[in-house]
Each structure stands twice: as C-alpha cells, then as structure tokens.
Amino acid sequence: MSEPTLRALNAEILGDFQPEAVFVLGSGLGALAERVEQAQRRPATLIPGVPGSSIVGHSGELLWGTLAGVRVAVLSGRTHVYEGHSMQSVVRAVRVLLCTGPRLLVLTNAAGAIQRDMKPGELMLLADHLNLSGASPLEGPHDAAHGERFPDMSRVYPAAVRNAVRTVADARGLRLREGVYAMLRGPQYETPAEVRMLRILGADAVGMSTVPEAIVASQMGVPVLGVSMLTNLAAGVSRTPLSHAEVLECARVAGQTLADLLSASLPAALAATRSNA
Numbered sequence: 476m477s478e479p480t481l482r483a484l485n486a487e488i489l490g491d492f493q494p495e496a497v498f499v500l501g502s503g504l505g506a507l508a509e510r511v512e513q514a515q516r517r518p519a520t521l522i523p524g525v526p527g528s529s530i531v532g533h534s535g536e537l538l539w540g541t542l543a544g545v546r547v548a549v550l551s552g553r554t555h556v557y558e559g560h561s562m563q564s565v566v567r568a569v570r571v572l573l574c575t576g577p578r579l580l581v582l583t584n585a586a587g588a589i590q591r592d593m594k595p596g597e598l599m600l601l602a603d604h605l606n607l608s609g610a611s612p613l614e615g616p617h618d619a620a621h622g623e624r625f626p627d628m629s630r631v632y633p634a635a636v637r638n639a640v641r642t643v644a645d646a647r648g649l650r651l652r653e654g655v656y657a658m659l660r661g662p663q664y665e666t667p668a669e670v671r672m673l674r675i676l677g678a679d680a681v682g683m684s685t686v687p688e689a690i691v692a693s694q695m696g697v698p699v700l701g702v703s704m705l706t707n708l709a710a711g712v713s714r715t716p717l718s719h720a721e722v723l724e725c726a727r728v729a730g731q732t733l734a735d736l737l738s739a740s741l742p743a744a745l746a747a748t749r750s751n752a
C-alpha cells in the first residue's frame with residue numbers, strides 16, 4: 476500500500492489525532508497503556524493487514540491519547556514471526572502508525588539477560604541490535620515513499636534519546652543497563668550453547684521481537700527508543716529451566732517501573748530527537 480493510502484487509513488482510524496510518539500508494548504508490559512489519558516481504544520486488527528495476536532500477555536490493542544502531556548498512539552501487544560506471520564505483517568501496524576509522522580518510536584520487550592552480572596527485573600536501553608532472524612521487513616518490492624532501499628542502520632537508537640532517559644533514571648536512583656539486543660526467531664528459548672554464541676557475538680540480551688519494528692522506523696527516519704525488561708537470566712546463565720509464565724510474572728511486577736520511567740522521560744526523550752547525536 477502506498478504512503479498516501481496509509482495516511483488515509485490513519486485518518487479513518489485516528490481522525491485528526493496526530494501522535495508525537497508511537498509505542499509498542501511487549502509481553503506483559505501493558506502497564507503503560509493504563510496511564511494514557513483520554514484514551515480511545517480499538518482492536519489493532521482494525522488496521523487492514525494486521526494479524527491478530529495469539530499469545531498470552533499480548534492483548535493486541537491500539538489506543539491513543541496523551542501521556543505526560545504528549546500525544547501518543549500505543550500498540551499494546553505485538554505479533555511475532557514465530558506465530559507464523561511474515562516480517563511484513565509483523566511490522567504492518569507500526570508502519571501504518573509511523574506514516575502519521577511521529578518524532579519517536581518507543582519499543583519495549585521482555586528479554587533474557589546474557590551478561591552474568593545482570594539481574595531479572597533490571598531494565599536495559601538498546602544501544603544497538605543484532606538481527607539474527609534471518610529475515611528483514613524490508614524484503615520484497617520497495618516503496619520509495621517509505622525511505623531508502625538500503626537504509627543506514629548505524630543510528631537506529633540515538634544516543635541523545637538514551638541519555639535523556641538515563642538522566643531521568645539517575646534522578647530516580649534507577650539502575651539502567653545499556654547494551655545490544657539480539658533477535659532470534661523463537662519460539663523455543665535458546666540453548667545454553669546459543670547463549671554462549673550470542674555472548675561472543677556481542678549480545679547483552681536476547682528476545683524474539685523489536686528488531687523488525689526498529690528496522691522499519693529507521694528506514695522511515697523515525698528515531699527509536701528501545702527498552703528491554705530483563706525478565707530472566709538466559710538459558711545456561713540461569714540454572715533453572717525457562718518458562719513463559721516466569722517471564723510474564725517478572726514483566727508484570729517490574730512493568731510498573733518501566734511504565735514510570737517511560738512516562739517520566741517521554742517529554743525529554745522527545746525533545747532529544749531534535750538533537751543530531
């Protein structure tokens with residue numbers, strides 16, 4: 476679908492509401508959605524081409540309103556490649572929303588901690604990522620209206636935005652990690668050997684999402700703030716087997732901290748997108 480058609484689609488759903496920031500909330504991390512004021516809610520599947528999410532902890536809702544005085548659109552729950560969807564379907568809702576011209580895309584996820592000194596419940600800012608999915612949402616026919624065929628990926632997560640969030644975290648005495656997020660397709664969790672490989676490759680956290688949306692935002696020229704909730708120690712780092720229930724429970728408990736941080740730092744993060752750093 477061409478960009479003017481996508482804009483018309485937005486107008487149909489959002490009316491004249493123009494989000495300044497778009498959020499995608501990961502597994503069990505929906506707490507932020509509860510803080511959006513004057514929220515209007517629709518199922519995300521209202522956007523043509525958006526597949527429904529089948530995963531517990533992903534509600535698949537699109538809402539919009541204000542957060543800390545900023546106009547936001549929020550996708551609470553996302554779809555994943557492991558559900559059998561193509562990369563293009565997985566990014567569909569984000570691509571449509573980014574056509575409204577927001578200045579920031581905020582991506583959150585639950586992730587496994589690879590570095591040995593990390594602890595479950597800690598937050599990690601994404602400084603960069605490893606796309607180990609074997610696929611790209613930009614594969615296939617190219618629509619020049621969305622950006623370049625071969626977009627630069629060296630500044631997906633601008634340092635100025637990260638620093639703005641870090642300043643707020645520091646003021647709150649909140650420990651914030653920073654590192655590289657590796658995306659694997661899943662849905663099985665990693666083997667200990669895979670986690671050792673990821674550590675050697677330079678990954679600090681591992682998950683099954685986020686990278687597709689970040690690639691699309693980058694192509695469309697929208698800066699990304701990525702935050703991982705480290706819900707568990709990755710396989711082999713942890714001595715106990717991993718379970719989705721454990722991941723969701725940690726996300727639910729620590730999710731309030733993430734929602735606090737994101738709402739408190741949103742105005743500064745948005746202001747930082749004006750800087751070139």
Ligand code: HPA
Pocket residue numbers: 585586587588664665681682683706707708709710717722
């Ligand atoms: N691996 C992959 N994805 C995840 C993990 C993990 O350990 N924890 C939460 N999402």
